[in-house]
Amino acid sequence: MYPVKKSIMMYFVFIAAALLLFEFFCDECGATSKAPQIPREGHGFSRIALMPFLSGRLQASDQTIAKPLSKTLSQLTFDDQSLPEGSDTTMNRIVYDALKHRFPERLVPADLVSATYRRLSGNPANDTPRKLAVGLGEVLGADMIVVGTVWRFREKGEIPENPASVGFALYLVRVETGQRLWHDSFDGTQKVLSEDVLGGIKQIGMGLQWLTVQELARYGVKSMVKTIPLH
Numbered sequence: 001m002y003p004v005k006k007s008i009m010m011y012f013v014f015i016a017a018a019l020l021l022f023e024f025f026c027d028e029c030g031a032t033s034k035a036p037q038i039p040r041e042g043h044g045f046s047r048i049a050l051m052p053f054l055s056g057r058l059q060a061s062d063q064t065i066a067k068p069l070s071k072t073l074s075q076l077t078f079d080d081q082s083l084p085e086g087s088d089t090t091m092n093r094i095v096y097d098a099l100k101h102r103f104p105e106r107l108v109p110a111d112l113v114s115a116t117y118r119r120l121s122g123n124p125a126n127d128t129p130r131k132l133a134v135g136l137g138e139v140l141g142a143d144m145i146v147v148g149t150v151w152r153f154r155e156k157g158e159i160p161e162n163p164a165s166v167g168f169a170l171y172l173v174r175v176e177t178g179q180r181l182w183h184d185s186f187d188g189t190q191k192v193l194s195e196d197v198l199g200g201i202k203q204i205g206m207g208l209q210w211l212t213v214q215e216l217a218r219y220g221v222k223s224m225v226k227t228i229p230l231h
Contacts, residue, residue: 045143045230049108050096051133052117053088057151058129058169069130069147069171069180078151079167087153091168094217095148098225108140116140129171130178137175144181144230147171155213156190164213165189170224182229186220 056076058068092110099107113136120135121127133145152167169185190211211219 045106047106047108047140047142048099048103048144048146048230049113049136049140049142050092050099050110050146050148051129051136052114053092053095053148053150053168054129055083055088055151056149057167058149067130067180069133069173070128073124073127073129076149076151082154083151084153084155087150090153090214091148091150091217091221094214094221095146095170095225098218098221099146102225102228103230108142113140130173130180133173134175134178137173143175145173145175146228147173152187153213153217156210163190164211164216166213166217166220168217168220172228172230182227184224184227186217186224188216188220190216 054073054076056073056078058071058076060077096107096110116139117132117136120139121132129147129149133147137143137145148168148170150166150168152165154165156162156164165188167185167187169183171180172182173179174181
């Protein structure tokens with residue numbers, strides 16, 4: 001009986017080893033069932049630039065658009081007409097600082113981008129974010145351009161019932177093809193404590209303080225920039 005038992009044991013050992021080898025060599029066999037990913041060769045780049053922020057919204061969360069970057073600048077929309085002057089400049093600075101932290105050696109300086117952009121833009125009826133991003137990248141010699149739009153930038157009021165609120169979006173464009181590689185948006189208003197006692201405010205690490213609109217924007221930018229699929 002001993003030889004029989006030994007043969008059975010060796011059979012199961014052989015099967016187990018075969019299964020391990022199959023899993024090892026087919027580690028990525030199920031990748032096609034996942035959400036579409038950016039091709040691996042699209043991750044590398046040498047220079048990235050942040051195009052000056054646009055004021056307005058390209059697409060609403062409940063009304064997605066197939067090619068939002070192909071809309072003209074004259075088609076940008078707002079939640080209301082009270083976007084404070086300079087909101088685009090402030091958002092540009094916040095996003096630039098975050099990109100500088102992540103890509104310190106490859107981010108094109110803001111003053112060079114601004115001077116170049118002024119020579120390219122000027123016709124809201126014909127200019128599109130995609131056209132401007134590609135043109136800007138070609139002149140700067142950048143592989144990637146980050147396009148940002150802001151449609152709400154409301155500072156907190158004197159009472160908790162008027163908290164800070166900000167809405168903005170970021171898009172990553174490959175200059176060579178004009179392809180949108182990535183997109184994310186942040187549309188947030190800090191809730192009053194009576195609505196969210198130790199809930200979302202604590203969970204996102206804001207603590208129990210009332211944030212300024214810039215603090216809220218920095219939180220949103222930080223959480224978004226770290227997900228940009230570049231290495």
